[in-house]
Amino acid sequence: MKTPFVTKEQLQEITKTYPTPFHLYDERGIRANAAALKAAFAWNKGFREYFAVKATPNPYLMKLLHEYDCGCDCSSMTELMLSEACGITGEYIMFSSNDTPPEEFAEADRLGGIINLDDITHIEAVEQALGHIPETISCRFNPGGVFQMSNGIMDNPGDSKYGMTEKQLFDAFRTLKAKGAKRFGIHAFLASNTVTNEYYPKLAGILFELAVRLQQETGAKIAFINLSGGIGVPYRPEEQPNDIAVIGEGVRQQYEAILTPAGMDDVAIFTELGRYMMAPYGCLVTTAIHEKHTHKEYVGVDACAVNLMRPAMYGAYHHITVMGKENEPCDHMVDVVGSLCENNDKFAIDRMLPKIDKGDILVIHDTGAHGFSMGYNYNGKLKSAELLLCEDGSVRLIRRAETPADYFATFDCFEEFKHLSE
Numbered sequence: 001m002k003t004p005f006v007t008k009e010q011l012q013e014i015t016k017t018y019p020t021p022f023h024l025y026d027e028r029g030i031r032a033n034a035a036a037l038k039a040a041f042a043w044n045k046g047f048r049e050y051f052a053v054k055a056t057p058n059p060y061l062m063k064l065l066h067e068y069d070c071g072c073d074c075s076s077m078t079e080l081m082l083s084e085a086c087g088i089t090g091e092y093i094m095f096s097s098n099d100t101p102p103e104e105f106a107e108a109d110r111l112g113g114i115i116n117l118d119d120i121t122h123i124e125a126v127e128q129a130l131g132h133i134p135e136t137i138s139c140r141f142n143p144g145g146v147f148q149m150s151n152g153i154m155d156n157p158g159d160s161k162y163g164m165t166e167k168q169l170f171d172a173f174r175t176l177k178a179k180g181a182k183r184f185g186i187h188a189f190l191a192s193n194t195v196t197n198e199y200y201p202k203l204a205g206i207l208f209e210l211a212v213r214l215q216q217e218t219g220a221k222i223a224f225i226n227l228s229g230g231i232g233v234p235y236r237p238e239e240q241p242n243d244i245a246v247i248g249e250g251v252r253q254q255y256e257a258i259l260t261p262a263g264m265d266d267v268a269i270f271t272e273l274g275r276y277m278m279a280p281y282g283c284l285v286t287t288a289i290h291e292k293h294t295h296k297e298y299v300g301v302d303a304c305a306v307n308l309m310r311p312a313m314y315g316a317y318h319h320i321t322v323m324g325k326e327n328e329p330c331d332h333m334v335d336v337v338g339s340l341c342e343n344n345d346k347f348a349i350d351r352m353l354p355k356i357d358k359g360d361i362l363v364i365h366d367t368g369a370h371g372f373s374m375g376y377n378y379n380g381k382l383k384s385a386e387l388l389l390c391e392d393g394s395v396r397l398i399r400r401a402e403t404p405a406d407y408f409a410t411f412d413c414f415e416e417f418k419h420l421s422e
């Protein structure tokens, strides 16, 4: 069973001030998880997590993670700006982008961030944008093929647009070295949302062996290996959560088996986790506002895919708790829907839930990453507020809800529409 990190009584109190829908984050859970990640990799001197900003681009949460020495993994101009605004700069920025505009390379460099090249042609692009090649530089690897784990979970790097082939990686290192680069990193993201302790150790084994060959054959000094994102969370109640201590230990064993004997025991391990850092510690809180009985049974809520796109986009499962009815039988099969004029605007399809009445508060679980941030404005829907449930039980508004003025703000250069955003 999945239990929300907030009670019905707390939500009834919160909704007196902040109307649904909103995203709520759990400070206590975020802190405990960040501390556990840090402890799991404490064996590695240079270890650093670069939080994938795209997962939850909120400065309050980024700063909270920075207390645990987390940096920021950025992939766009505004993510770089956000990171700078949080005071997170220099080598606390990893710029892991793709199809990158030149001005973004330049901005990442201005902030002192580490640039992670997605493609061999980006060497020239960076040189043009910066006028030089940075001394510290990283390259993204894509081995192609399929990536399979013993439990059958696999992903398909051969189909993904990211990274360089092995040959390109060797060529890139030689070229970068000739152009003055001195400290090198390698990066790969080969499987997403892995709910198994096996993924990172397996990926680490591949990258560590590659790093040894790269350093030996090109003479480039490998300073860090970036295992990127991909550690998943149990969206479904029957799934077992990953154990970060077991994962850290699995990576350590690979490190000692491969890097240490090669004399590379000064290599730092980096991660770029997004989902794992935040998903379970956020939820979307929404109220049931309609019911409809036609060819199927529908419950309409005041949130929609604009607030959480993953079900519509990937058919992703998000668990739902009807607050106050946790112990009632799940004997009603319903579609839980939003109000968009899109038939994929459904948070759940054929889900067995307790009888839902108008006014019931629903908690949609695990929306702390790739939730609010994927939002959009289709149908002219406005984005919700984000709230932080603090450790002392108080609630802090960490992003206000959009107003119509925000939606109309891009018309502010047209005299005849000015009144819309006032």
Ligand SMILES: *Cc1c(COP(=O)(O)O)cnc(C)c1O
Pocket: 052, 054, 055, 073, 096, 097, 189, 192, 193, 228, 229, 230, 231, 272, 273, 274, 275, 276, 369
């Ligand atoms: C999205 C992304 C991440 C984070 O992925 P999660 O699945 O949220 O852990 C890390 N690195 C890069 C380059 C990404 O694009």
